Amino acid sequence: MVVARLRAAGCVFAEDEAALLREAAGPGARAEVALEGLVARRVAGEPLEHLLGWVAFAGRRWSVGPGVFVPRRRTELMVRAALALARPAGPLLAQPTAPVTVVDLCCGCGAVGGAVALGLRAQGAHMVLHAADVAVAATDHARRNLEALGGRVHTGDLFDALPAHLRGGVDVLLCNAPYVPTDAIATMPPEARDHEPAVALDGGGDGLDVVRRVVAGAREWLAPGGSLLFEVGTGQVDAATRLVGSHGLRPRVVTDDDPDADDATGGTVVVATSAD
Numbered sequence: 090m091v092v093a094r095l096r097a098a099g100c101v102f103a104e105d106e107a108a109l110l111r112e113a114a115g116p117g118a119r120a121e122v123a124l125e126g127l128v129a130r131r132v133a134g135e136p137l138e139h140l141l142g143w144v145a146f147a148g149r150r151w152s153v154g155p156g157v158f159v160p161r162r163r164t165e166l167m168v169r170a171a172l173a174l175a176r177p178a179g180p181l182l183a184q185p186t187a188p189v190t191v192v193d194l195c196c197g198c199g200a201v202g203g204a205v206a207l208g209l210r211a212q213g214a215h216m217v218l219h220a221a222d223v224a225v226a227a228t229d230h231a232r233r234n235l236e237a238l239g240g241r242v243h244t245g246d247l248f249d250a251l252p253a254h255l256r257g258g259v260d261v262l263l264c265n266a267p268y269v270p271t272d273a274i275a276t277m278p279p280e281a282r283d284h285e286p287a288v289a290l291d292g293g294g295d296g297l298d299v300v301r302r303v304v305a306g307a308r309e310w311l312a313p314g315g316s317l318l319f320e321v322g323t324g325q326v327d328a329a330t331r332l333v334g335s336h337g338l339r340p341r342v343v344t345d346d347d348p349d350a351d352d353a354t355g356g357t358v359v360v361a362t363s364a365d
């Protein structure tokens with residue numbers, strides 16, 4: 090019955106969603122009432138992750154909820170690109186005893202920064218993690234996700250939210266900013282356009298308004314040899330790389346749209362590296 094209702098509402102993985110909603114409804118006498126409430130909201134179009142209270146990202150569950158952007162699988166590419174910078178042969182572990190400073194700007198629920206922090210630790214790096222977002226709903230979830238990992242979370246506009254002592258010392262500046270052109274928001278799936286806040290999606294006329302501000306400020310915050318990583322759509326790559334070059338950073342584009350690769354997500358990440 091639940092599966093049929095979800096399928097009729099257009100949920101492609103109706104069996105999986107039904108099992109997850111049952112898990113979220115919990116055990117006990119009120120489980121059926123709770124399940125009915127969750128199914129009704131899902132059928133009305135709320136993102137599954139907002140109902141569950143968590144999102145699966147980079148192999149782990151992260152707290153997320155209504156009013157907060159749901160991290161996308163394609164953004165796992167940004168995590169992999171950041172960790173590649175810290176491989177033993179990569180630039181960040183040249184001094185293995187010095188902590189790597191990671192900032193997740195426009196952090197949303199903080200899953201990207203958290204996944205990079207866990208990956209760096211697994212690679213044996215010492216690291217310091219800061220995350221920031223303008224939306225209080227987002228930083229509430231980011232605190233839940235990141236404080237247990239030793240991360241510090243700040244609320245405010247882009248770099249203004251960060252502690253001043255980080256200026257000139259950031260090794261990895263992650264920033265999955267909003268990059269959807271304003272006119273394209275109407276074409277997004279209802280789950281996104283009706284249930285994720287405009288501030289998380291709307292990147293202005295060409296989608297790059299927030300990215301432009303981040304790139305303009307990045308050089309001042311990056312450590313020598315540090316890198317800014319941001320996601321773009323395929324049609325924005327040329328404008329983004331020109332922008333990076335015009336601010337004295339070296340651009341490199343990372344994609345994983347190889348249809349034969351198991352972990353292909355279709356993402357595109359620009360890595361902008363400051364001079365040593």
Ligand SMILES: C[S@@+](CC[C@H](N)C(=O)[O-])C[C@H]1O[C@@H](n2cnc3c(N)ncnc32)[C@H](O)[C@@H]1O
Pocket residue numbers: 158159160161164194195196197198199200201221222223224227245246247264265266267268288289290299
């Ligand atoms: C596309 S969402 C990405 C969230 C997160 N990085 C992720 O990938 O799940 C963009 C985020 O940028 C935040 N944001 C938008 N404008 C901002 C600004 N001026 N300063 C800080 N955060 C901002 C939004 O609140 C939203 O959480």
